[in-house]
Every structure is written in structure tokens, then in C-alpha cells.
Amino acid sequence: MAYDKFNILTSSAVPLPIENVDTDQIIPARFLKATERKGFGDNLFRDWRYNNDGSEKKDFVLNNPIYSGRILVGGKNFGSGSSREHAAWAVYDYGFRCVVSSFFADIFRNNCLNIGVLPVQVSADFLDDVFRAIEKDPNTQFEVNLPNQTITIKSTGAQESFDINAYKKANLLNGFDDIDYLLNITDQITEFASDRPL
Amino acid sequence: MTAKKTLFDKVWDSHVVQHIENGPDVLFIDRHMVHEVTSPVAFLGIKNRGIKVMYPEKTFATADHNTPTINQHLPVEDPLSANQLKMLEENANEFGISYWGLGHEKNGIVHVVGPEYGITQPGATIVCGDSHTSTHGAFGAIAFGIGTSEVEMVLATQCIMQTKPKSMRINVEGQLNFGVTPKDVALYIISQLSTSGATGYFVEYAGQVFRDMSMEGRMTVCNLSIEMGARGGMIAPDEKTFDYVKGREFTPTGEAWEKAMAYWKTLPTDEGATFDKEITFNASDIEPMITYGTNPGMGIGISSGIPKADSLEGGVATYQKSLQYMNFNEGDSMMGKKIDFVFLGSCTNGRIEDFRLFTSLVKGRKKADNVTAWLVPGSHKVEKAIKDEGLLDILNEAGFELREPGCSACLAMNDDKVPAGKYAVSTSNRNFEGRQGPGARTLLASPLVAAAAAVTGKVTDPRELMEMQTA
Structure with a gap:
């Protein structure tokens, strides 16, 4: 499904300085029963965010009104675990368009790119700087510049560049998805398939 | 002289429909397994685009994630789960896909039934909207989990777009100690590498321990590849693999079998082929x-x-x-x-x-x-x-x-x-x-x-x- 274009995002960020945040934390399996892509943001980080009786856990960052923004910052190895795209949907549906970490799990990263959420992988040192800047001032603004492939901490001017392949970058800038591309080469696929034994 | 290639390279390279400069490969998928949880939005996607499943005979559907394990003959009580199962059945029927639903004699966990019925074969590319798809790598297949957008891609075009991962070989040499099972071998490797130690890599397991291991043991090890961050893991097909695959419902027969066998025997990593990373463990260090x-x-x-x-x-x-x-x-x-x-x-x-x-x-x-x-x-x-x-x-x-x-x-x-x-x-x-x-x-x-x-x-x-x- 096509998504909004991504170009330059300037926003404050929500810090989650925990490592190995897995997809079962991002969206627990019991919330995967929907047959449409709707409402997953309500259950983002469900069991860290709410008590069993449905009341908010006051110490969890999403429940702290001083933190807001369209950028989520997580610790190393963010998104490990299952292939559920629902995790990326939950991140998107909650309102995030960008996740920053020093390391991403592969499938989660792909899922994000396929739905228009930009995963920005930075060095461990830069990630520390990001967490420190938010700790100092929760309203710290960050600029995520996809055309230049840079992320900047506006208050300090500290900047780092990030990698993304040229194909995916063009897709995000234009709001295209992979199926649009594949549907344009079905003749080539059909020809390829005619030789396959399976 | 041709370049030395790994098992992974051989299977991957033979499935590339198109290479995009500075981008991913368009990879052809031989076998697509779907289940009730990660497929409904993908089917909805192709319906919204007004297109069909390109090769329905290459997709197999089973219900497993969200099913009760008692009283399966009775209607599913939870309305959301029942609806998800109904959707899968309707989608399978609408698009002409084999469906092994609740109560069907072939029903079971997607990664258990694939090998049981010969859907899983050496040298194939196999995907499913489930990270433990890596299980099928035990047969020398490239098998990995995908997200729902990618499920939609495979339904629509039998292809996905993937950047070729780096390669890693993990050798475990020697013989396993008393009471040590394939699960222990996998948990040991993950404890040594961490859950992100193989992220960005596709793993080949090699060495005496895996040669000696049964096919089911190999499935257990390959299954857990994702838990060290790897996209998948695979083991070179050998006589044990061929014996396991032979005679199953979706396995080729007659001349096709001979042809397949001849191809499968060319798949093991060439001697002298190099990996981006190689690690060796000793079986004697592993306990339960x-x-x-x-x-x-x-x-x-x-x-x-x-x-x-x-x-x-x-x-x-x-x-x-x-x-x-x-x-x-x-x-x-x-x-x-x-x-x-x-x-x-x-x-x-x-x-x-x-x-x-x-x-x-x-x-x-x-x-x-x-x-x-x-x-x-x-x-x-x-x-x-x-x-x-x-x-x-x-x-x-x-x-x-x-x-x-x-x-x-x-x-x-x-x-x-x-x-x-x-x-x-x-x-x-x-x-x-x-x-x-x-x-x-x-x-x-x-x-x-x-x-x-x-x-x-x-x-x-x-x-x-x-x-x-x-x-």
C-alpha cells in the first residue's frame, strides 16, 4: 500500500533507552487478531504502557506528557524477534515516522521501509548524544534529512549521516512501494518462472 | 575456472530475476506459505489493487497461530480468532490456494507441515510471514520470514525485493555430549553470538555435528537462526536430506526426481569458497x-x-x-x-x-x-x-x-x-x-x-x- 512521502522531518523525539526491544513488546501477539490495518497504535508497547486493568503505567515514556514528537529513539538491536509487520504499523499508527537506533533487526527494518517509516541507524556515540540531548531538554528538535541522509541535533548542531540504498530512498521520497515496481516487470517475471522446475 | 560459490550464493543467484543498481535484487520465490495472522491485510491489498494471485499453485495456506489446541471440532469461541480463520479460508478459496484449515488431516504448524508433505525442497526459495521460516533451511533451501507488505508482493508477483545478505559459516566440530540435543546446540550458539550477532547475515551450519544430525534436528537448529538475528540458516543437502524428501506428496517423481537430485547434488558449498565471517565451536563445550x-x-x-x-x-x-x-x-x-x-x-x-x-x-x-x-x-x-x-x-x-x-x-x-x-x-x-x-x-x-x-x-x-x- 502506498504511503506518504518522506523528505525532511523536523521534530522532537521520544526516548526509549532500552536494548533489544523486541516485537512482542512493540505489539504483543494477542493484538494481532485484526484483519485490517487499523488501530494498532493504541496497543503500541501495550504491556509497558498499561497495567492489566487498563490504567496507564505512569513511569513509561509514552505516558509522560513532557515527551512527544514523530521520532522514536530506541537502544541497540531495536525490533528483534518476529516478522510481524504489525510492529511497524503500530509505530506508524501511533504517529512516528522515524525510528533512530544504533542497530536494527533486519525484518523490522525492512517492514518499516515498506510502510514509510524511516529507520535511521547511527553510531553508538551519536545515539548517546541523542539520549543526552533529550534528557537535558525534552523539546530538543532533530532534523532527519532524507535527501542528504543526515540527522542533526538542532541545539548542538551535532550531525551524523546514515545509510539507505538508493532504490529505497527514491521510494520513500516519492511514496512508491515495491509492488508498484514489481507489477511493472511481470513480463520479465513470467519469463523467468517458465524455466523454474518448482 | 569458475568462481567458488557457497550453498547460499548458488541458491540465491539462481533466483535473481533482476538486479537493481544500488538497490535490492528481485528474488523469485518458489514456495510461499501463508497463515491466518499475517496474511489478511496482504490479501486485502491485492483485492484493492484489483489483481489476482500470480501463481496460486506455489502458495500453501494453513491455520496454526491463532487456533485452539482442544476441541478443534467445535466452532472457535473467540470471535476475532474465528473471523481471522474464516478470512483465510475465504481468501484461499477466492484465489485458488490449497488450504489446510482446522480439522484438515494435513493441518499443523506451517513449518512442520511444509517439510512433512515435501513442499520444502533443497535449492528452493521459501518465504512466509513468520520469522521461523528459517526452519526450511535445513534442506538447503533459502528460507526466511517476511512482513505483510512482502506477503502481498509474493501473492501479486511471486517475487520480493531483497538486498543480498552477507554470509557466515558456523562450524560445530566433534561429537555432542550425552544428553545434548540440537536445541542445546542452537541455544549455545545464540548465547555465544547474542541475539544480534548474526544480523545482516545468512548462516550456513557446517561441521560434523550437523552432518551427524537428523533432518528434524537440523530443522530445530535452522529454526532458531532468527534468534541470533540472522535472516536464515541453511545446511547443505546430503543423502539424509534426499531420503527425507523422497516420496512425499509434493516431491517430484520419476524423471523430474532424477533431474532434481542431479541439481541438488551440485548445491553444497564449493571447497575454497569464502564467507564474510566464519566461526567454529567445539561440540564438547556444549551441555544441556x-x-x-x-x-x-x-x-x-x-x-x-x-x-x-x-x-x-x-x-x-x-x-x-x-x-x-x-x-x-x-x-x-x-x-x-x-x-x-x-x-x-x-x-x-x-x-x-x-x-x-x-x-x-x-x-x-x-x-x-x-x-x-x-x-x-x-x-x-x-x-x-x-x-x-x-x-x-x-x-x-x-x-x-x-x-x-x-x-x-x-x-x-x-x-x-x-x-x-x-x-x-x-x-x-x-x-x-x-x-x-x-x-x-x-x-x-x-x-x-x-x-x-x-x-x-x-x-x-x-x-x-x-x-x-x-x-
């Missing part, structure tokens, strides 16, 4: 494993203690948060810790060999009173074998019952949930917070360690009980 924390990398030999935070690299705060969730302390011994539940099953350890191992240890003993045990076969075929081989009688005699096939408590989407604060020794694949139910605490282990816990009610070294049996 158990996890103590909230990711599969937090595993130790069952007789050693929980590591101290300062002995580990990196995130002390994350480590302590994990132990706090488990209510364990640094330095604790795992042995003797009281447990409440035992789960035998899942795509990791829900096959007949797993049930044979479990049964061999509980035979002549009784289930501990404080333990609730869920024994869930991976498929109806496994269930039938448990009965035909007489294992069920032994299990019943020891106080255990058998449930019906499905993913069950591995991800606890159905009613098989471990209550908050309770401890479960599980043969499944993930011990994440809340994985087996909100607040549940999971200790991952082999079927033997699970059996020892089931009859003693606490974490017990299975070798002690096995020695008593053989003495």
Missing part, C-alpha cells in the same frame, strides 16, 4: 542449555550460574531489568528453581523426535503435581505418530495428556497462556517478556530438560535422570 532472561541469547549451561552484569558487555540497565522481570538474581544457580508450567511443542520442537525424547525421560515416572504440562504436536501427522508408536500410552501413564496441533503457548495468541509471574520451561523459541502470556516467565530448553522439569517440578539436569535410567 537453559535460558534465564528475556531474550534467547540469555542462555547458560544448566549446571552454571546466572552471569554477573559486570561480566557482560554493554547494557547493564537492560540486563538488570531483564533479571528483575524474571525475579532472578545475578549468580543464582538455575538448578532447583521451582517451575509451574511445561510446554512441549512449536515449530522449534514439536516434531516426533522431540516427543520421543520427552517420552523417553518421563517413561516410568510421574508428572510433578505442581506442574501444568501442555504437550502440543506440531501437526496431525506428528499426533498420529505419537499414537501409532505407543508414546501416548506412556505419556498418559505418566500423567500427561496430548493436545491438538498448533502454535499454542509459543506465542499465546490462543487460550494457552501462562499466567503472570508463573515460570514455564518451554521448548519453543522466545522468552521475551509476556511472550507466553502477560507477565509470564519463560525458560527455553530442550525436550529433555523440559521432561526433567515436568517430572521433578523444578529445573533439573536431565542427565541425572537419564543416568538413573541407564544404570
Whole structure:
């Protein structure tokens, strides 16, 4: 499904300085029963965010009104675990368009790119700087510049560049998805398939 | 002279429809498995685009993630789950896809039934909207989990776009110690590499341990590749592989079989081919494993203690948060810790060999009173074998019952949930917070360690009980 274009995002960020945040934390399996892509943001980080009786856990960052923004910052190895795209949907549906970490799990990263959420992988040192800047001032603004492939901490001017392949970058800038591309080469696929034994 | 190639390179390169400069490869997919949870939005996507499934005969659907494991002959009570199952059936019918739904004789966990019916074959590319698709790599296939957008791509075009991962070879040399199973080998490797140690790589497992291992054991190891971050893992096909595949429903026959065999024999990694990374372990260093924390990398030999935070690299705060969730302390011994539940099953350890191992240890003993045990076969075929081989009688005699096939408590989407604060020794694949139910605490282990816990009610070294049996 096509998504909004991504170009330059300037926003404050929500810090989650925990490592190995897995997809079962991002969206627990019991919330995967929907047959449409709707409402997953309500259950983002469900069991860290709410008590069993449905009341908010006051110490969890999403429940702290001083933190807001369209950028989520997580610790190393963010998104490990299952292939559920629902995790990326939950991140998107909650309102995030960008996740920053020093390391991403592969499938989660792909899922994000396929739905228009930009995963920005930075060095461990830069990630520390990001967490420190938010700790100092929760309203710290960050600029995520996809055309230049840079992320900047506006208050300090500290900047780092990030990698993304040229194909995916063009897709995000234009709001295209992979199926649009594949549907344009079905003749080539059909020809390829005619030789396959399976 | 042609370039030396790895098993992975050979299979990958033969499936590239198109290479995009500075971008991914368009990869052709031979086999696509779908289940009820990650497919509805993908089917909706192709309906919205007004297109058909390009090659419905290459897609196979089964219901497993969100199904009850008792009373499968009755209507599913939970309306959301029932709706998801109904959607899969309707989608399969509408698009002409084989569907093995609840109650069908071929129903079972997607990664158990694929190999059982010969859908899984050497040299194939296999995907499914499930990260444990890596299981099928045991046959020398490239198999990996994908997201729902990619499920839609495969339905629509039989292709996905993937950047070719780096290659890693993990060798385990020597012979396994007494009481050490394929699950222990995998948990050991993950404990050494961490849950992100193989991220960005596709792994080939090599060495004597994997050559000696049964096909089901290889499936267990490849299944857990994702838990070290790898996209997938694979093992070179050999005579054992061919023997396993031969004669199954979707396996080629006659001339096609001969042709396939000739091709499959060319697949093993060429001597002298290089990997981006290569690691070697000694089988003699591995003992029965158990996890103590909230990711599969937090595993130790069952007789050693929980590591101290300062002995580990990196995130002390994350480590302590994990132990706090488990209510364990640094330095604790795992042995003797009281447990409440035992789960035998899942795509990791829900096959007949797993049930044979479990049964061999509980035979002549009784289930501990404080333990609730869920024994869930991976498929109806496994269930039938448990009965035909007489294992069920032994299990019943020891106080255990058998449930019906499905993913069950591995991800606890159905009613098989471990209550908050309770401890479960599980043969499944993930011990994440809340994985087996909100607040549940999971200790991952082999079927033997699970059996020892089931009859003693606490974490017990299975070798002690096995020695008593053989003495």
C-alpha cells in the first residue's frame, strides 16, 4: 500500500533507552487478531504502557506528557524477534515516522521501509548524544534529512549521516512501494518462472 | 575456472530475476506459505489493487497461530480468532490456494507441515510471514520470514525485493555430549553470538555435528537462526536430506526426481569458497542449555550460574531489568528453581523426535503435581505418530495428556497462556517478556530438560535422570 512521502522531518523525539526491544513488546501477539490495518497504535508497547486493568503505567515514556514528537529513539538491536509487520504499523499508527537506533533487526527494518517509516541507524556515540540531548531538554528538535541522509541535533548542531540504498530512498521520497515496481516487470517475471522446475 | 560459490550464493543467484543498481535484487520465490495472522491485510491489498494471485499453485495456506489446541471440532469461541480463520479460508478459496484449515488431516504448524508433505525442497526459495521460516533451511533451501507488505508482493508477483545478505559459516566440530540435543546446540550458539550477532547475515551450519544430525534436528537448529538475528540458516543437502524428501506428496517423481537430485547434488558449498565471517565451536563445550532472561541469547549451561552484569558487555540497565522481570538474581544457580508450567511443542520442537525424547525421560515416572504440562504436536501427522508408536500410552501413564496441533503457548495468541509471574520451561523459541502470556516467565530448553522439569517440578539436569535410567 502506498504511503506518504518522506523528505525532511523536523521534530522532537521520544526516548526509549532500552536494548533489544523486541516485537512482542512493540505489539504483543494477542493484538494481532485484526484483519485490517487499523488501530494498532493504541496497543503500541501495550504491556509497558498499561497495567492489566487498563490504567496507564505512569513511569513509561509514552505516558509522560513532557515527551512527544514523530521520532522514536530506541537502544541497540531495536525490533528483534518476529516478522510481524504489525510492529511497524503500530509505530506508524501511533504517529512516528522515524525510528533512530544504533542497530536494527533486519525484518523490522525492512517492514518499516515498506510502510514509510524511516529507520535511521547511527553510531553508538551519536545515539548517546541523542539520549543526552533529550534528557537535558525534552523539546530538543532533530532534523532527519532524507535527501542528504543526515540527522542533526538542532541545539548542538551535532550531525551524523546514515545509510539507505538508493532504490529505497527514491521510494520513500516519492511514496512508491515495491509492488508498484514489481507489477511493472511481470513480463520479465513470467519469463523467468517458465524455466523454474518448482 | 569458475568462481567458488557457497550453498547460499548458488541458491540465491539462481533466483535473481533482476538486479537493481544500488538497490535490492528481485528474488523469485518458489514456495510461499501463508497463515491466518499475517496474511489478511496482504490479501486485502491485492483485492484493492484489483489483481489476482500470480501463481496460486506455489502458495500453501494453513491455520496454526491463532487456533485452539482442544476441541478443534467445535466452532472457535473467540470471535476475532474465528473471523481471522474464516478470512483465510475465504481468501484461499477466492484465489485458488490449497488450504489446510482446522480439522484438515494435513493441518499443523506451517513449518512442520511444509517439510512433512515435501513442499520444502533443497535449492528452493521459501518465504512466509513468520520469522521461523528459517526452519526450511535445513534442506538447503533459502528460507526466511517476511512482513505483510512482502506477503502481498509474493501473492501479486511471486517475487520480493531483497538486498543480498552477507554470509557466515558456523562450524560445530566433534561429537555432542550425552544428553545434548540440537536445541542445546542452537541455544549455545545464540548465547555465544547474542541475539544480534548474526544480523545482516545468512548462516550456513557446517561441521560434523550437523552432518551427524537428523533432518528434524537440523530443522530445530535452522529454526532458531532468527534468534541470533540472522535472516536464515541453511545446511547443505546430503543423502539424509534426499531420503527425507523422497516420496512425499509434493516431491517430484520419476524423471523430474532424477533431474532434481542431479541439481541438488551440485548445491553444497564449493571447497575454497569464502564467507564474510566464519566461526567454529567445539561440540564438547556444549551441555544441556537453559535460558534465564528475556531474550534467547540469555542462555547458560544448566549446571552454571546466572552471569554477573559486570561480566557482560554493554547494557547493564537492560540486563538488570531483564533479571528483575524474571525475579532472578545475578549468580543464582538455575538448578532447583521451582517451575509451574511445561510446554512441549512449536515449530522449534514439536516434531516426533522431540516427543520421543520427552517420552523417553518421563517413561516410568510421574508428572510433578505442581506442574501444568501442555504437550502440543506440531501437526496431525506428528499426533498420529505419537499414537501409532505407543508414546501416548506412556505419556498418559505418566500423567500427561496430548493436545491438538498448533502454535499454542509459543506465542499465546490462543487460550494457552501462562499466567503472570508463573515460570514455564518451554521448548519453543522466545522468552521475551509476556511472550507466553502477560507477565509470564519463560525458560527455553530442550525436550529433555523440559521432561526433567515436568517430572521433578523444578529445573533439573536431565542427565541425572537419564543416568538413573541407564544404570
